[in-house]
Amino acid sequence: MAGGPRFAPFAGERVALVGLGRAGLPAALRLRDWGAEVTVWDDRAEARAAAEAAGLALRDVSSGPFPADALLLSPGIPHAMPSPHPAAERARDAGVPILCDVEYLFRAVRAAGSGAAFVGITGTNGKSTTTALVHHLLRGAGRVAEVGGNLGPAALGLKMLGSDGVYTLEMSSYMLERIATVVFNLGVMLNLSPDHLDRHGSMAGYAAAKARIFAGQRPEDLAVLGQDDPMTAAMAPAVTARLVPISGRRRVAGGIWAEGMSLRDEAGEIADLRAAPALPGAHNAQNAAAAAAVAFGLGLTRAQVAAGLAGFPGLAHRQEGVGSLGGVAFVNDSKATNVDSAARALGSYDRVVWIAGGMGKEGGIEGLAPFFPRIARAFLIGRDAAAFAQTLAEAGVPHEVAGTLEAAVPAAAAAALGGAAPVVLLSPAAASFDQFTGFDARGDRFRALVRAMIAGAAGSPGGKAA
Missing domain, CATH: 3.40.1190.10 (Mur-like, catalytic domain)
Structure with missing residues (x-):
């Protein structure tokens, strides 16, 4: 209410915040607005510069006595395993809770x-x-x-x-x-x-x-x-x-x-x-x-x-329909960074041309064997394409190592348009960081390639996209 007292639920509390990414910087600013005494740190110089420009106090809390009542640690930074961030070690030694936003x-x-x-x-x-x-x-x-x-x-x-x-x-x-x-x-x-x-x-x-x-x-x-x-x-x-x-x-x-x-x-x-x-x-x-x-x-x-x-319109990168060409549907399931998630996508279609690969998890794609009969042909990308290819070869699944999405998308489209399957499915069963900044960047690239291909087909003599 205008003119009323300031809402300051954390007045007098000292909060150290480490990790100034998507969630960290907004959290620091909001906590400051709510009365907390906030000090921040990030191991990246550019993130520290952004925080300093916002008027936040910088302090590396990775050494010495811990200067706060709580540590708000970015979710992506480990506090225990596989090895704790030094700030988490200092907080734990001081008996200070490690919290999330x-x-x-x-x-x-x-x-x-x-x-x-x-x-x-x-x-x-x-x-x-x-x-x-x-x-x-x-x-x-x-x-x-x-x-x-x-x-x-x-x-x-x-x-x-x-x-x-x-x-x-x-x-x-x-x-x-x-x-x-x-x-x-x-x-x-x-x-x-x-x-x-x-x-x-x-x-x-x-x-x-x-x-x-x-x-x-x-x-x-x-x-x-x-x-x-x-x-x-x-x-x-x-x-x-x-x-x-x-x-x-x-x-x-x-x-x-x-x-x-x-x-x-x-x-x-x-x-x-x-x-x-x-x-x-x-x-x-x-x-x-x-x-x-x-x-x-x-x-x-x-x-x-x-x-x-x-x-419900669905979410990007989660079995997202990105277009169709000649009766073939193109589906972006880039969020499938593990075998279990890819299995869910493969189980949703009777027959697919599959684009997979990247940084595979432990066990590779062996857990997808029950779905191999649904794969008309696979086109493999990324770091572990050769390992995925070996698993598919042993199971008799037709496949090619395409290497990149730029090579895989037109090859998969050609196979599907040739009658192999009515769906081209990007469901990588692997992380993306070998070739992309994240699964979203991988999915965005797939979508862009598909839509450029559809637009090109529509603009060609006799071309038709649906």
């Missing part, structure tokens, strides 16, 4: 007296789609809502909401390790498969980090739990909130599930997923079930959920 958003909202709902969504795969889908459903129903976290805007860049508001936050395992007082009114755990084991040490450590999505929940809260992999389903006994099981494959008593293309609960059909083209495959059926469970928990109607699912 969601912790401060939660504390600020509650300090303001707001009962805004906090929805936390995690899982190895599907969390971005589910987060965006929940937010889409809420906004479609006219609810006051903000979305961010690991997806999109940083938590401390979101607006303050009143008690009628909803924060939907994608939570990575790195972030969940660094919450202290956050309690999600609605927590969602989708699935679990091997990933980030260098940071968590083992699958048990990874699962323990993910399970923190349910930490501190009360009986009146909601816990939405995937049932399509055993490690996620096994978390049920530790849940203290009202449990809603979900599945994209089979009926689950008391929950929400998909039977074929019908999303259902005990009361009957919620939605026909054939009307939701941006949500193909059983994995997206589970994402839809999770979003519906959250929506019902927040008071949305069945009609609102059905309409929202049908109107």
